[in-house]
Structures are given as C-alpha cells and as structure tokens.
Amino acid sequence: MQIQPILAALRRHRLATLLIALEIALACAVLCNACFLIANRIALIHLDSGVDQSSLATVQLTGYEDNQANDLNARVLAGFRGIAGMQSVSVLNSIPFGARRGTAGMTLDQAGQKFGGVVEFYVGGPGSLEALGVKLVAGRGPQMDDFQAFTGLMPNNASVQITRTLANHLWPGADPLGKTFWLGDLQYRVVGVIDHLVRPDPGRWPGDSKDWSIFVPAQTGVFLSGSYLLRADPKDLPRVLREARDLVRKVAPDAVLDQDGSKTLDDLRTEGFQKDRAMIGMLVGVIVSLLLATALGIVGLASFWVQQRRRQIGIRRAIGATRRDILHYFQIENFLIVSGGIALGMLLAYALNLLLMQHYELPRLPLYYLPIAALVLWGLGQLAVLGPALRAAAVPPVVATRSV
Amino acid sequence: MFGYYLDLAFRSLKRNKVLTALMVIAIAVGIGASMTTLTVMRLLSGDPIPARSAHLFYAQIDPDPTPGDRKEPYDVIDYQSAVDLWSAHRADRQTLIIESPVRMRAPDVNLPAMMPAMASITADFFSMFDVPFQYGNGWTAEDDTKRAQVAVISADLNQKLFGGANSVGRTLRLRDTDVRIIGVLKPWRPSPLFYMVAGAHYANGDTADLYSKTEDIFTPFFTGLELNDGNFSQYTCWHLPDHPGHLRNSPCVWVRLWVQLGDSSKVVAYKQFLDGYAAQQKVLGRIVRPQNTRLRSLMQWLDYEGVVPSDVRLQTWLAFAFLAICLFNTIGLLLAKFLRRGGEIGVRRALGATRGAVFAQCLVEAGMVGLIGGIVGWLLTLAGLWLVRQQSVPYADLAHLDASMFLLTFALAIAASLLAGVLPALRASRLPLGLQLKTL
Structure with missing residues (x-):
C-alpha cells in the first residue's frame, strides 16, 4: 500500500484532518496526565504506614480536667486490659491516620538557626511503640528508664527513635545514631532508627516528608492521656473496640468519647483517603468519556468520508483493487492522522505536566507513559475506523458505472 | 427568516x-x-458574605520577637496585641475570635456531655458578619467587659438539644460554668467559614475543612477565655508555652482580629494605626519587625490563603x-x-x-x-x-x-x-x- 495517494487525499481535507489530529493530541495530553495523577493517588492510598494497622484501633477521650488525667489513664488502661482478646493497651498522643497532636518544627542546633523540618512527634507511653509494630532497623528501641515523667507539652532530654527517611533528610549519608536535635529548648538524642512510621495526616505532606516521624517515649500523665492505642487480633478487633467504647461509660463516666475519632486504624485510613478515592473515580470517568468522545468523533468523520468517496472507491474496485486494499486504505489513513495527533499530543502532555508540577505537588511525568498512551490511541483509532472502513470495503465496483 | x-x-x-x-x-x-x-x-x-465583604478587613502584625528576616507575619496574632488593638476601638466595628472545644451539657436535657466547638468573640461579631438570628439577640459591648455568662447557639445545636424550640433563657453548662442562652441563630453557613480561615496556605491544597459548619456555641471573648482556660490550642509559638492550653500571656499566636472599615480613608487610617502600634511596641522591645503589618480585605485574605x-x-x-x-x-x-x-x-x-x-x-x-x-x-x-x-x-x-x-x-x-x-x-x-x- 502506497502512502503517497493517502497523503494527497488528506491534503484535500486539511480541516477535518487537523480537527481529528488536534482532538487526538488533546486526548493524549489529558490521558497521560490523568493516568499519572491516578497512579500518584493510588500510590498515596497504598502507602506503607509502617504500622500493623489491621491489628490496631484507638479510643479518644476528651472533656476531663488536667487533675483527672492520671486517674483517667489508670482506670481506662486497667479497664481496657480486662477485655477478652485485647493484646495491649497503651497511650500515644498522635495516632497514624487519626489524631494529630505533635506536629512541630525542629532544629539541628540549640540556637534554633539550623531548621530541620516540620515533623510529627509521637509521644507514647510504655508499650506503644511495640504495639504499633514498627520495624527497628538500627540502634535500639525504648527501654524502661527512657519513659520519663514530664510537665510541659513534651519530655526533655529524651532518647528517641526516628524514621529512616527523616534520618536521611537530617543527616544525609551520616550515621544518625547518637545525633541530637532540638525542639525549642528541649533536646533529643537519636538512639534508634525505624523503617517507616507515617504521619497522622500523610495526604497533606509532599513526597518523603509523609514519613517524617519521631517516637518520644514518656510516662503517661497530664499531657499524655486520653488517646489510647488498642491492639488485638484483626479478627477480634471490631468486637474489642466496641467493648472498649462501651466500657468508657463505666470506667470514665465523666469523660466525653470522641465518636468520630475512636475507630480502627483501617477505618481511619479509609476515611482519610476518601477524597483521593473520589478523585480517582472522577479521573477514571474523565478518561473513559474522553476516549469514548474521541472514538465517536473518528467514527462520525470516517463515515462521512466513506460516503463522500463512494464513487472513487467504486472506481478503484472496478480497476482491480481488492476489498482488503480499500480496508487498508482507511486503516492507514486513520493511522497517519492519529500518529500526527500523538506527535503533537506528546509535546502537549509534557507541557501540561510542567504546568501541573508548578501548581500541584506532582513529580515529572515518567517517559514510559508516552508510548503507552500512543499505543492506546492507535488502538482506539483503529477500533473506531474499523466499522466505516468495512462499510467502505463493501462498496461494490458497480458504483463506478452509475452516474450517482 | x-x-x-x-x-x-x-x-x-x-x-x-x-x-x-x-x-x-x-x-x-x-x-x-x-x-x-x-x-x-x-x-x-x-x-x-457579598453585602459586607468590601468593608471587612483582617488585621495582622508580627509579634514574634525572634530576630531574623520574615516576609509575612503569622496568620494570627498574640493575645496582648489582639486585645490592645481591639480595645482601642479604632474601626467602625471589630471583633476578636478564638476557638476551642468545650465540654457541654444542658442540665435539663437528658443527653450525655458533648464536646462542641466554641467560638469566643466580641459583641460586634454578629452585626459585622450579618449573622441571622432565629430567636433572641447577641450581647452588648458591656456584656463583653463585665464577662457576662451568656451564649448564642447555632440552629444545629438548638435542634439537637431543644428540638428547634425557642431556647432563649435556658441554661447550658460549659465545663464548670453555667451560661444563659440569649440567642439562637438561623441556619447560617458561610462558605468558606471565612472568619476562621488561617494557615490554609500550609495545607498543601487540602483545604476542604475550611468549608465546614460554624461553631455550635458563641460566647463573649473574655467569658470563654476564662471558662475554658487550659483548653486553647496555639497556631504556633516561638517558645514552648509554660502552661500548655493557657495561652493568655504565652509566647504564642492564636487570636484573630477582624475589623469593619466603612470607606477607603478609614482603611488608610487603620493601617496607620496598626503601623503606629507596631512601631510603639518595637520601642518597648516586644516586636522586632514593625514593618510586618497587614490589613487585607476579606477577599484578599481568602485569596492569599488559597482557600479553594x-x-x-x-x-x-x-x-x-x-x-x-x-x-x-x-x-x-x-x-x-x-x-x-x-x-x-x-x-x-x-x-x-x-x-x-x-x-x-x-x-x-x-x-x-x-x-x-x-x-x-x-x-x-x-x-x-x-x-x-x-x-x-x-x-x-x-x-x-x-x-x-x-x-x-x-x-x-x-x-x-x-x-x-x-x-x-x-x-x-x-x-x-x-x-x-x-x-x-
């Protein structure tokens, strides 16, 4: 099949050809970026929290006075530990995907000049780090005498565990063990590195900073109370949580149970990513309608061309062209137009990605998206043109002899 | 044809x-x-709030005494500056706003205690923001100064506690203090909840929460401050506060100040007043960046914060x-x-x-x-x-x-x-x- 005559014919339909090509180009740009956005959201939804979330739940209590805090902790911990199937109960100020109580900016020097970053301080009582199930990759976990009593918002002079990503961010290439940092006048020393421990609100933080967390061991007290981490077998967890919530009324009648905050971590996580799921749904909807609209456009225009060229097709058939030749003619024509559109579309896709990178926390579009989008659009074009092309191939040679 | x-x-x-x-x-x-x-x-x-937005302004100064270069002041201000600026009464109307969760019960209603959000504000709030009342009214400037134990509640809360009936005159127990309900709002749903907007430009675009409902309880500023002391959270601090939750004289920013200014000459005059206050505080050594005062109109503020x-x-x-x-x-x-x-x-x-x-x-x-x-x-x-x-x-x-x-x-x-x-x-x-x- 020669391409020359096809190009010559297209030159006579410049406007229509241009329209289809532009449509394909725009579709290519939107397709690449929408898929990329979806991939990013999916990565966010599936991010590794570093904790055994399916075994964990939390109960949040408020509405008690400072002087009741110690009593409340004692009664709640004792009460919850009596629930059948409860593996551990501990106090933890912030909860992954839940309450956020320890977000603060830390510095690498005492004068507060070398800013380290805004991180999450998980202040936890005995047993809480073990309950979370984080993986220690270097140094040591908290020991009994690391859990010290404190009066202000946070303990001072504590030995802490930090995540690996935070360690790499603060001291790239260096051994973080033994390093110190400050939060205002409070000093901390790194004694352990954990693999992952996600922030309570990962969706709000770009890139690696989703994982910038620090575990500070402390004694439960006025400023470490009311936020409980429950661990049980995933099968027992819903029942354990329900019993714990019911028990609150008995062991702590004066406290107010935070209904929305007291859930399993799985539920909190699902809720936290609800809007990302909605966004994925919307993007998938856009992609499907977009491909459909493009295909329908191709069908419409190709049908028109077939009808317009009935006579020419008849003549070609009369002088020896096979049905296959006619079919291939339209298929190749479509391939050429779509290829032109894709070429332009790749540039557009990149431009759109640059624009999105400027306004949203989005990385650069990986190059392999482009050939995949090209394949999809070629396939779509061939599929859309097949019907009209078959109709063209069915035009009988006798048409040539009729004067329309 | x-x-x-x-x-x-x-x-x-x-x-x-x-x-x-x-x-x-x-x-x-x-x-x-x-x-x-x-x-x-x-x-x-x-x-x-289309009828009023042109005359509503959000006042900022930079009370952080830490030396260094900072282009913009914090989104909210400290207690002392806020109260100083408010009590000067240089604007047509002005209100301070702080928010805190408060333990609440209605003594004659058989419901467990709840923790609704409470906005503590000054008397002008209701007239400044055209807040519609179903029953009763707001309070007076005198109630602000004498710390009257009164409250205005939202239509939602009125529905939840009293089935939507006229609850003016009834009592709410807020933490350990009894307050008398003097007003019930009509359903009021400003979108966004503009008077509370702050810190949105750090939210990485995740700003949907700015469109939530209003607080359920409104109390006079100083009344709320007193009855819920210890339960306030700061926007940020330049030192850790000695008594977390007790923010009155803390090294923290946490108070919002909104003013209503009738015409452009008043806007200019109020900005001069803000600058003058900052300059005076610099002399006193409390402020190091007196140039960091801002007086943005409501829409400019929403735009700066990037609320969408x-x-x-x-x-x-x-x-x-x-x-x-x-x-x-x-x-x-x-x-x-x-x-x-x-x-x-x-x-x-x-x-x-x-x-x-x-x-x-x-x-x-x-x-x-x-x-x-x-x-x-x-x-x-x-x-x-x-x-x-x-x-x-x-x-x-x-x-x-x-x-x-x-x-x-x-x-x-x-x-x-x-x-x-x-x-x-x-x-x-x-x-x-x-x-x-x-x-x-």
Whole structure:
C-alpha cells in the first residue's frame, strides 16, 4: 500500500484532518496526565504506614480536667486490659491516620538557626511503640528508664527513635545514631532508627516528608492521656473496640468519647483517603468519556468520508483493487492522522505536566507513559475506523458505472 | 427568516439521527462535566458574605520577637496585641475570635456531655458578619467587659438539644460554668467559614475543612477565655508555652482580629494605626519587625490563603479540557453534516440564497444542537452535583445548582455549539456552487 495517494487525499481535507489530529493530541495530553495523577493517588492510598494497622484501633477521650488525667489513664488502661482478646493497651498522643497532636518544627542546633523540618512527634507511653509494630532497623528501641515523667507539652532530654527517611533528610549519608536535635529548648538524642512510621495526616505532606516521624517515649500523665492505642487480633478487633467504647461509660463516666475519632486504624485510613478515592473515580470517568468522545468523533468523520468517496472507491474496485486494499486504505489513513495527533499530543502532555508540577505537588511525568498512551490511541483509532472502513470495503465496483 | 431556519435545522437534525445524537451527547457530556465542577468551584471560591465583604478587613502584625528576616507575619496574632488593638476601638466595628472545644451539657436535657466547638468573640461579631438570628439577640459591648455568662447557639445545636424550640433563657453548662442562652441563630453557613480561615496556605491544597459548619456555641471573648482556660490550642509559638492550653500571656499566636472599615480613608487610617502600634511596641522591645503589618480585605485574605481545595481546581481544569475535546468532536461532526448536504446548499444558493443566509442557517442548526445538548447537559449537571453531595467532603451539602448557574448551563452550551459551528458553517457557505449542482 502506497502512502503517497493517502497523503494527497488528506491534503484535500486539511480541516477535518487537523480537527481529528488536534482532538487526538488533546486526548493524549489529558490521558497521560490523568493516568499519572491516578497512579500518584493510588500510590498515596497504598502507602506503607509502617504500622500493623489491621491489628490496631484507638479510643479518644476528651472533656476531663488536667487533675483527672492520671486517674483517667489508670482506670481506662486497667479497664481496657480486662477485655477478652485485647493484646495491649497503651497511650500515644498522635495516632497514624487519626489524631494529630505533635506536629512541630525542629532544629539541628540549640540556637534554633539550623531548621530541620516540620515533623510529627509521637509521644507514647510504655508499650506503644511495640504495639504499633514498627520495624527497628538500627540502634535500639525504648527501654524502661527512657519513659520519663514530664510537665510541659513534651519530655526533655529524651532518647528517641526516628524514621529512616527523616534520618536521611537530617543527616544525609551520616550515621544518625547518637545525633541530637532540638525542639525549642528541649533536646533529643537519636538512639534508634525505624523503617517507616507515617504521619497522622500523610495526604497533606509532599513526597518523603509523609514519613517524617519521631517516637518520644514518656510516662503517661497530664499531657499524655486520653488517646489510647488498642491492639488485638484483626479478627477480634471490631468486637474489642466496641467493648472498649462501651466500657468508657463505666470506667470514665465523666469523660466525653470522641465518636468520630475512636475507630480502627483501617477505618481511619479509609476515611482519610476518601477524597483521593473520589478523585480517582472522577479521573477514571474523565478518561473513559474522553476516549469514548474521541472514538465517536473518528467514527462520525470516517463515515462521512466513506460516503463522500463512494464513487472513487467504486472506481478503484472496478480497476482491480481488492476489498482488503480499500480496508487498508482507511486503516492507514486513520493511522497517519492519529500518529500526527500523538506527535503533537506528546509535546502537549509534557507541557501540561510542567504546568501541573508548578501548581500541584506532582513529580515529572515518567517517559514510559508516552508510548503507552500512543499505543492506546492507535488502538482506539483503529477500533473506531474499523466499522466505516468495512462499510467502505463493501462498496461494490458497480458504483463506478452509475452516474450517482 | 429565523423561524424558517429553525424549521430547516429541525428537519436536518431529524434526517440523520445518529449524527445528531453523537453531537448532542458530545456537547451534553462536556457541559455536564464542566458545569458540575464550575458550580463547585463557584461555591468554594465565591464571596461568603457579598453585602459586607468590601468593608471587612483582617488585621495582622508580627509579634514574634525572634530576630531574623520574615516576609509575612503569622496568620494570627498574640493575645496582648489582639486585645490592645481591639480595645482601642479604632474601626467602625471589630471583633476578636478564638476557638476551642468545650465540654457541654444542658442540665435539663437528658443527653450525655458533648464536646462542641466554641467560638469566643466580641459583641460586634454578629452585626459585622450579618449573622441571622432565629430567636433572641447577641450581647452588648458591656456584656463583653463585665464577662457576662451568656451564649448564642447555632440552629444545629438548638435542634439537637431543644428540638428547634425557642431556647432563649435556658441554661447550658460549659465545663464548670453555667451560661444563659440569649440567642439562637438561623441556619447560617458561610462558605468558606471565612472568619476562621488561617494557615490554609500550609495545607498543601487540602483545604476542604475550611468549608465546614460554624461553631455550635458563641460566647463573649473574655467569658470563654476564662471558662475554658487550659483548653486553647496555639497556631504556633516561638517558645514552648509554660502552661500548655493557657495561652493568655504565652509566647504564642492564636487570636484573630477582624475589623469593619466603612470607606477607603478609614482603611488608610487603620493601617496607620496598626503601623503606629507596631512601631510603639518595637520601642518597648516586644516586636522586632514593625514593618510586618497587614490589613487585607476579606477577599484578599481568602485569596492569599488559597482557600479553594487544589483537587477542586484540578477537577475544573480537567472538565474544561474535556469540554474542549468535545468541542473539537462537534466541529468535526458538524463539518461532516454540513458538507454532506452540499447538494441541498447548492440548490438554495442557486435559487438566490446569499452566502450569509447559508451561514446563518448552518449556525442556527448548530445552536439548536447546543440547545438540546444544554438540556441533556443540565440533567447531567444535576446528576454530577448529586454525586458531589454523596462524597464525604465538608461542603457536600452546599452543592446545588442555583438560578444563575442554571442559565449559565444553557448559555455555555449554546455558545460552545455556535463556536463549534462557525468553522463548518463558513466552509458550507463557501462551497463552489456549480460543482455541487453538477453532482446532483
């Protein structure tokens, strides 16, 4: 099949050809970026929290006075530990995907000049780090005498565990063990590195900073109370949580149970990513309608061309062209137009990605998206043109002899 | 003539139903997607209080004594500056705002204690922001200074506690203090909750929470400060506070100051007053960056904060890119449709129709496609907004199509189809006459 005559014919339909090509180009740009956005959201939804979330739940209590805090902790911990199937109960100020109580900016020097970053301080009582199930990759976990009593918002002079990503961010290439940092006048020393421990609100933080967390061991007290981490077998967890919530009324009648905050971590996580799921749904909807609209456009225009060229097709058939030749003619024509559109579309896709990178926390579009989008659009074009092309191939040679 | 064109257009559309349906679907889907996102966008980026916004201003100074270069002050201010500025009463109206969760029970209602949000504000709040009352009233400036133990509650809370009845005169127990209800609001849903907006530009576009409902309880500023002391949270601090939650003289920022200024000369005067206060505090050694005062109007403040969630902006862009693709599609289909009728157009031209007449007729046909597309698009928009309302976002309950957006749906549909029709119509009207007649 020669391409020359096809190009010559297209030159006579410049406007229509241009329209289809532009449509394909725009579709290519939107397709690449929408898929990329979806991939990013999916990565966010599936991010590794570093904790055994399916075994964990939390109960949040408020509405008690400072002087009741110690009593409340004692009664709640004792009460919850009596629930059948409860593996551990501990106090933890912030909860992954839940309450956020320890977000603060830390510095690498005492004068507060070398800013380290805004991180999450998980202040936890005995047993809480073990309950979370984080993986220690270097140094040591908290020991009994690391859990010290404190009066202000946070303990001072504590030995802490930090995540690996935070360690790499603060001291790239260096051994973080033994390093110190400050939060205002409070000093901390790194004694352990954990693999992952996600922030309570990962969706709000770009890139690696989703994982910038620090575990500070402390004694439960006025400023470490009311936020409980429950661990049980995933099968027992819903029942354990329900019993714990019911028990609150008995062991702590004066406290107010935070209904929305007291859930399993799985539920909190699902809720936290609800809007990302909605966004994925919307993007998938856009992609499907977009491909459909493009295909329908191709069908419409190709049908028109077939009808317009009935006579020419008849003549070609009369002088020896096979049905296959006619079919291939339209298929190749479509391939050429779509290829032109894709070429332009790749540039557009990149431009759109640059624009999105400027306004949203989005990385650069990986190059392999482009050939995949090209394949999809070629396939779509061939599929859309097949019907009209078959109709063209069915035009009988006798048409040539009729004067329309 | 127009009637005749309409008739022709109608006949032509009926003749090729598949092509017509394709065009209508393309326009309708594009319109449905873009109008849904546009409605949400308008809802979220609109003026929350159109009658007043031009005269409402948000005052900022930079009370952080840490030396160093900082371009913008913190989003909120410290207690001392706030109370100093407020008590000078230099604006037409002014209010301080702090918020805290408070333990609440209604003694004569059999419900467990709750932790609703409480806004502690000064008397001007209600008149400044045009807050509508169902029962009773706000309080007076005198109540502010003598720390009257009164409260105004939201329509929601009134419904929850008292079944919507007039609860003025009844008592609420807030922590350990009994307050008397003196007012109940009508349902009031400013979008966004503009007077609480702060810190949004650090939210990485995740700002949907700014569109949640108002606080349930409003108490006088100093009353609330006293009864809930120890339960306030700071926006940020330059030192850790000695007594967390007790922020009155802490090294923290946590108070909002809104002022109402009637005309531009008053705005200038108030800015000078702010600058003067900052300069005076620098002399006293409390402030190191007196140049960092700001007096943004309400809309400037919302703009600076970037309140519209980035997801919503992204959806709007996507929807319009999609509409553009649908338009290209429609152009192509219209082109096919018009040129297919070359013979008919040739006859009309030969019988004396001018090029303009053919052009106009084609455009009428395109407009008609737009109109039908608009109707279907409107239905799709309603469906789209229903989908938005099913989402668990704070602004879900607000997503409704109002009259202006209803009209815009059709305007956009017809404008889009006319735009798509121009090029094909131009082509159709320029067809070489003789050639068309010969092939008939």
